[in-house]
Amino acid sequence: MNSLTDDRRLRELLDRLHAASDRQIAAIDEYDRAGGPRPTGFEPDGAPERTFWLDKYVALDRDKAEFVYALCRAAGATRIVEAGTSFGVSTLYLAAAVRDNGGGLVTSGDIEATKAAVARRHLDEAGLSSSVDVLVGDVRETLPAIEDPVDVLLLDIWAPIAGDVAATVGPRLRTGGIIVADNTLARRQLYAGLFEHLDDPANGFTTQTLPFDGGLELAVKTAAGHPA
Numbered sequence: 001m002n003s004l005t006d007d008r009r010l011r012e013l014l015d016r017l018h019a020a021s022d023r024q025i026a027a028i029d030e031y032d033r034a035g036g037p038r039p040t041g042f043e044p045d046g047a048p049e050r051t052f053w054l055d056k057y058v059a060l061d062r063d064k065a066e067f068v069y070a071l072c073r074a075a076g077a078t079r080i081v082e083a084g085t086s087f088g089v090s091t092l093y094l095a096a097a098v099r100d101n102g103g104g105l106v107t108s109g110d111i112e113a114t115k116a117a118v119a120r121r122h123l124d125e126a127g128l129s130s131s132v133d134v135l136v137g138d139v140r141e142t143l144p145a146i147e148d149p150v151d152v153l154l155l156d157i158w159a160p161i162a163g164d165v166a167a168t169v170g171p172r173l174r175t176g177g178i179i180v181a182d183n184t185l186a187r188r189q190l191y192a193g194l195f196e197h198l199d200d201p202a203n204g205f206t207t208q209t210l211p212f213d214g215g216l217e218l219a220v221k222t223a224a225g226h227p228a
Contacts, residue, residue: 163193
C-alpha cells in the first residue's frame, strides 16, 4: 500500500467524514449570515459561539485535502505540522502522506480537547494513530516545542493567530519546505499577520494564492531565513 487510493478503509472513513461536514454547511451559512462570531477557542465554556462550533467539523474541503496530500507526497514529507486538528479530517490525509512516504510524524494541535479526542478515534479507526501526535492547547504554546526540521506546515485555524504560528514553526521549516493556509482569499484581512510574515524577505518565503474556493495559500521556503 503506497497511496491514498489503495486504502479502502481510509477512503470509506473520509467519505463518511466529508459527508458529515457537508451536512453542516447550511447551518454554518445561516449562522454567518446572522452575524454569528467565529470562535477563538478562548471563550469560556458555555459561550454561545463556542457552543455552536463545538460539533462543527469545519473540515478542509475534499479537493483541498487531496491537493495537500499530493503536495506532501511530492515533497517527500515525513515531518508535518498542523495547526487546527478539529475532528481530524485533514489530519488523516497528512498521516496517510507520511505513511505513504515511508514513515514519519504529523504533529497536530487544537485548543478543544473534545475535538482532539474525536480526532484520535478517527486516526485509530484508520490505523494511522502511530503517525500522529495530537496536542491539546493553544498552538502558540504547544508547537514551539517542535525541534525537528519540518517539511510542511498546514494552517487551518482561527486566522488572526496564523501569523504567530508561522513565525514559530517557520524557522524550523527546511529550505524547500511548504506552508499551506486555508481560506486566505475569503479572510484576507484576518490573515494580515500571516502575510506580514510571508512577505518579509528575512523569512525567505515565496507565496501565492491558489484559486480554490476561498483561496488556498501556498508558500515555499526558498531561502534559509532567520534562525529560530
